[in-house]
Structures are given as C-alpha cells and as structure tokens.
Amino acid sequence: TTTTTTTTTAAAAPTVQVPSRPITPKPLPKSPVFALEPVSHFRIAEDAPQLPSYVDSVLRETLACGVELDSSSAKWRCVHASAFSYITFVVTVYSDGFDHDGKAVYVVEAQRRSGNVQDFMSFYRALKNSVRGQGQGAAQGTPVLSSPMLGQSLARKRCMPPPPPALLESLGMGLQQMHVASFNELLRLEGAASFLDAHREAVRALAELTQEDGACAALAEEAEDEDEQRRAGGSVAQQVCRRLVKLLKDGDVVTSSYAANALASLSNEPGIRSVIAEAGGVSALATAAADAESVEEVGLRRGSGEALRNLAKSPDARLSDEDITAVHRFLVTANSSGDGVLTGFATEARAALGLQA
Missing domain, CATH: 3.30.310.80 (Kinase associated domain 1, KA1)
Incomplete structure (x- = not known):
C-alpha cells in the first residue's frame, strides 16, 4: 500500500x-x-x-x-x-x-x-x-x-450505422421508434437474465446504446409523450432511468459501472434530466460517487460524478433536502479523493448549483 x-x-x-x-x-x-x-x-x-x-x-x-x-x-x-x-x-x-x-x-x-x-x-x-x-x-x-x-x-466500440430508410419503412417504424424499441428490448433481456455474465452483457448493451447517435434524443422525445407516460409502468424512458438508478445500489461492481456511465450519457440530453431526477437519481448518484472508494469502483465513481454534473446544469434543477445532503457529501468527498476526473466534475457541479467551495 x-x-x-x-x-x-x-x-x-x-x-x-x-x-x-x-x-x-x-x-x-x-x-x-x-x-x-x-x-x-x-x-x-x-x-x-x-x-x-x-x-x-x-x-x-x-x-x-x-x-x-x-x-x-x-x-x-x-x-x-x-x-x-x-x-x-x-x-x-x-x-x-x-x-x-x-x-x-x-x-x-x-x-x-x-x-x-x-x-x-x-x-x-x-x-x-x-x-x-x-x-x-x-x-x-x-x-x-x-x-x-x-x-x-x-475502449470505444464501433457503433452500428443507422439502418437504411427502406428497411425502417418495411418494419413500419422510424429511427426514433427503433431506438426506443431497442431500449425496451434490452430492458426485457436484463430483467430476464438469470446468470451474472448475461446480466452484465445486457446492462453493457444498454450503456452502449446510449452512445448511439440519436438514441438518447429518441428516448427524450418518447419521455415527453403523455400517452407513453400514462401507460402501465410509465414510458420506456422512465423505466430505463428507474432501472439504472436501482442498479447503482443493487448491481455488482461491473453492472453498477455500466449503469453509472449510461446515466452520464443520458443526462447529456436535457429532456432526460428530469426523468432521472424523478427516479431518485440525484441522491443515488451522489451517494454512489461518494461511497465508491476502491479502484474497482472507478467507473461507478466517475460515471455518477459526470451525471451529477450534468443534472446540476439543468436550469430547472430542484433538489430535495435528501438530495442536498447527498450532493454536499459528494462534493466534500470528491475534493479529497485525489481523483482528478471526479474533482473536475464536482467543481463544475458546485459552480452550476451556486454553492460555495
């Protein structure tokens, strides 16, 4: 040591x-x-x-x-x-x-x-x-x-190019619908996975999908559809965010890392930020970033910090007392962590929220 x-x-x-x-x-x-x-x-x-x-x-x-x-x-x-x-x-x-x-x-x-x-x-x-x-x-x-x-x-994988318009037309859906359907199918696979490796692969695929051009925007558009919000279980965007937030706490170190990085990608889309917050994402992300101290948890720590930074930049960000307590603990922990990436996210989050150093 x-x-x-x-x-x-x-x-x-x-x-x-x-x-x-x-x-x-x-x-x-x-x-x-x-x-x-x-x-x-x-x-x-x-x-x-x-x-x-x-x-x-x-x-x-x-x-x-x-x-x-x-x-x-x-x-x-x-x-x-x-x-x-x-x-x-x-x-x-x-x-x-x-x-x-x-x-x-x-x-x-x-x-x-x-x-x-x-x-x-x-x-x-x-x-x-x-x-x-x-x-x-x-x-x-x-x-x-x-x-x-x-x-x-x-470590970036080569993302698949968008399918040709003729194929989408034959399937009776547009590119936005295809992205939302992909999120929905991966959620189903993740929920059905009974082995750890299969579970990790499903969550990794979810995280990788957030890197596809237009995928997060498609989910944000779906989240604004009132008909989707009223259906059982909520919109696909709500289901995805709730599941990823839950995995921050309940997943093993690898799946939690993928979940945090997926939330970081999704939070780059302004239309998804409120969905993440409503899923309890602020306090969960702050707690995960503050508690993740081991070298194995670097992905969980940094992914959560990046997502928090993005959520803090939302002009309509509203924090509960629980959120404020968790965010303050994250800021204090990040400053003493010696992790330059995490410290950078914390500095930007503090400035966006107008908090004193």
Missing part, C-alpha cells in the same frame, strides 16, 4: 494523485520458471531514472485509469471503465541492468486480469507508445503532450 499526497491545480488541469514515495522497480527475475507476457511487454533504455514515474503519469492521466500503486515493487493495479467496457490489468516495471551505452534498461509488462482482450491490447499499445514517447522527451528535456481523452476513446 502506498501513501499518496494530493496536488491541486487549476480546473483545466485537474487534481491528480501523485506517489509520495519513490517508485522502485525490482530486478527482472532470471529464474527459468519466470516468463514475461509474450505479447504485452517491452524494453526501454533511459538516461533519466524517472521512467517509473512516467508510467504512473500515463496510467493516471493519459489513459485515465483507476490505479492502485505498490511503489516498493513498481506494480500498478489498474481499472478502466466506460459505457463500452470494463477491463482490469496489472502493470509492472522491472529493472534489467544497463545497455552498452550505460543507459538503465527497464522492462514494462502488462497482464490482463479481466475484460475484453481487444480493449486490453489497445490500452497496452497506448501505454507502450506513450511511455516511450514520454521517456524520449524527458531524456531530451522536452515535454511530450498526450490527449486527455485517450483513455475514454480506446
């Missing part, structure tokens, strides 16, 4: 967790029974001894992973969660002597623990390219810039 300190910067460069102890790689084992991951390790020779710190920076900031660091062995336990995937992996840096030029040689290895293999390899390649770039830049005394959104885009 590593003691950490928190460095606070401006809103444009959010708070990041910085190791307070030196990160010390262990020598690469020479035992014949030890083997590196064959396709997910690389070697790098560096003049500067700060390479483990570059790895830490890439994992936390460039790839936006949730990270738990053991600085005594230069080992990072990492989680990346989005609306598209939930992957866990371990990164280790080993020292391996010096090359013929006298540069220190390091071996950086990544091991997948769970999640999609293709997503993991995308993160590994980004880690490899970023670390090599940062190391070379540091050796030359020049900073290497990276995209802060890289981690979010790496």
Whole structure:
C-alpha cells in the first residue's frame, strides 16, 4: 500500500494523485520458471531514472485509469471503465541492468486480469507508445503532450450505422421508434437474465446504446409523450432511468459501472434530466460517487460524478433536502479523493448549483 499526497491545480488541469514515495522497480527475475507476457511487454533504455514515474503519469492521466500503486515493487493495479467496457490489468516495471551505452534498461509488462482482450491490447499499445514517447522527451528535456481523452476513446466500440430508410419503412417504424424499441428490448433481456455474465452483457448493451447517435434524443422525445407516460409502468424512458438508478445500489461492481456511465450519457440530453431526477437519481448518484472508494469502483465513481454534473446544469434543477445532503457529501468527498476526473466534475457541479467551495 502506498501513501499518496494530493496536488491541486487549476480546473483545466485537474487534481491528480501523485506517489509520495519513490517508485522502485525490482530486478527482472532470471529464474527459468519466470516468463514475461509474450505479447504485452517491452524494453526501454533511459538516461533519466524517472521512467517509473512516467508510467504512473500515463496510467493516471493519459489513459485515465483507476490505479492502485505498490511503489516498493513498481506494480500498478489498474481499472478502466466506460459505457463500452470494463477491463482490469496489472502493470509492472522491472529493472534489467544497463545497455552498452550505460543507459538503465527497464522492462514494462502488462497482464490482463479481466475484460475484453481487444480493449486490453489497445490500452497496452497506448501505454507502450506513450511511455516511450514520454521517456524520449524527458531524456531530451522536452515535454511530450498526450490527449486527455485517450483513455475514454480506446475502449470505444464501433457503433452500428443507422439502418437504411427502406428497411425502417418495411418494419413500419422510424429511427426514433427503433431506438426506443431497442431500449425496451434490452430492458426485457436484463430483467430476464438469470446468470451474472448475461446480466452484465445486457446492462453493457444498454450503456452502449446510449452512445448511439440519436438514441438518447429518441428516448427524450418518447419521455415527453403523455400517452407513453400514462401507460402501465410509465414510458420506456422512465423505466430505463428507474432501472439504472436501482442498479447503482443493487448491481455488482461491473453492472453498477455500466449503469453509472449510461446515466452520464443520458443526462447529456436535457429532456432526460428530469426523468432521472424523478427516479431518485440525484441522491443515488451522489451517494454512489461518494461511497465508491476502491479502484474497482472507478467507473461507478466517475460515471455518477459526470451525471451529477450534468443534472446540476439543468436550469430547472430542484433538489430535495435528501438530495442536498447527498450532493454536499459528494462534493466534500470528491475534493479529497485525489481523483482528478471526479474533482473536475464536482467543481463544475458546485459552480452550476451556486454553492460555495
């Protein structure tokens, strides 16, 4: 376990967790029974001894992973969660002597623990390219810039293009109706899932659907239909939001992560924000974001924070006493979390609600 300190910067460069102890790689084992991951390790020779710190920076900031660091062995336990995937992996840096030029040689290895293999390899390649770039830049005394959104885009699945109009016409529905029907069908599948893997896949598909162009807008349009609101169980939008809010509390760590990211996507649509609030979403999201402390809960924590930020920006946002208490606790917790992404969402939410820092 590593003691950490928190460095606070401006809103444009959010708070990041910085190791307070030196990160010390262990020598690469020479035992014949030890083997590196064959396709997910690389070697790098560096003049500067700060390479483990570059790895830490890439994992936390460039790839936006949730990270738990053991600085005594230069080992990072990492989680990346989005609306598209939930992957866990371990990164280790080993020292391996010096090359013929006298540069220190390091071996950086990544091991997948769970999640999609293709997503993991995308993160590994980004880690490899970023670390090599940062190391070379540091050796030359020049900073290497990276995209802060890289981690979010790496796990993005390729969404299906809209079906041709002729197909929609043959089915007797428009694109908006197709999106709403898809939400409804996935809700049915999620409710019928009896195995954990099937349940996770149904919720992941719901979260991924919120990323489809026009899907959230279609749900918002359906939510405004008074006939839909009066039917048994409410509109599809109401059913979706109620179920996702419930999963924040009742789902396992993976399904809760997908639910939070789905609510974050839906809350980007102004017409859905009131539906989320009416489903008890404000206090549930604030509680989830404040209580989710482990590295495995990074998706739940950040997804809930993003949704809260969006709900706070609604001009007609009305908070109950329970909501205000939960939001205040979230703001206090986020400021001391050392999670720069969460701190950024909390800062924007506070400003939107007109609350004092």
